[in-house]
Amino acid sequence: xxxxxxxTPTQRYKTTKLFRSDDEYLTKIDISNGIFFYDTxxxxxxxxxxxxxxxxxxxxxIKQGSLTIQNHAQETTQRLQSNSxxxxxxxxxNFSLIIQGEIFIxxxxxxxxxxxxxxxxxxxxxxxxxxxxxxxxxxxxNQQPIDALSLYIIEKIRHTKEDRDMHxxxxxxxIIELIIHRLSLLDxxxxxIKPEEPKVIY
Numbered sequence: 001x002x003x004x005x006x007x008t009p010t011q012r013y014k015t016t017k018l019f020r021s022d023d024e025y026l027t028k029i030d031i032s033n034g035i036f037f038y039d040t041x042x043x044x045x046x047x048x049x050x051x052x053x054x055x056x057x058x059x060x061x062i063k064q065g066s067l068t069i070q071n072h073a074q075e076t077t078q079r080l081q082s083n084s085x086x087x088x089x090x091x092x093x094n095f096s097l098i099i100q101g102e103i104f105i106x107x108x109x110x111x112x113x114x115x116x117x118x119x120x121x122x123x124x125x126x127x128x129x130x131x132x133x134x135x136x137x138x139x140x141x142n143q144q145p146i147d148a149l150s151l152y153i154i155e156k157i158r159h160t161k162e163d164r165d166m167h168x169x170x171x172x173x174x175i176i177e178l179i180i181h182r183l184s185l186l187d188x189x190x191x192x193i194k195p196e197e198p199k200v201i202y
Contacts, residue, residue: 012168034112055110065101124183
């Protein structure tokens with residue numbers, strides 16, 4: 001079973017066109033051995049099969065259209081609609097991603113997150129890293145509407161190829177900017193409330 005990661009042995013910015021027809025496209029872009037993303041603009045649905053043992057965080061951004069995630073391991077289906085950003089954790093995949101519309105899906109490996117651990121369980125990166133060390137097929141952590149800053153950063157990521165040089169480092173910088181922005185919106189603070197305290201307050 002091949003990993004989704006470790007696919008850039010000779011270059012750090014690798015574009016793979018999975019589908020192209022007129023003004024429709026489905027492209028995979030590897031930025032490093034720990035990060036890649038799908039960039040799509042599709043009028044008709046296209047399916048991607050993910051059957052791997054990768055510990056990772058997946059962040060689909062649905063600008064227009066829809067993304068359906070068929071989780072064959074749990075026999076569940078989730079449908080994400082326009083104007084949403086969702087954060088998922090997964091340590092083993094058996095999915096079908098059915099993509100239609102203008103969609104950006106970021107994949108972050110656990111060994112990339114490990115570089116930035118603070119050993120504070122209330123830090124978002126530590127929380128996500130620890131979550132994917134367990135055995136879980138797919139767990140939704142957070143979902144929010146798309147904000148203007150996220151859209152702006154994603155547009156910069158998508159158009160990195162148009163820069164004259166240093167595509168890999170420019171794209172990595174922008175992706176880290178997006179990760180910082182999105183994870184800063186997660187509320188991971190443990191208030192230390194005991195299970196019986198809400199009953200007492202009530």
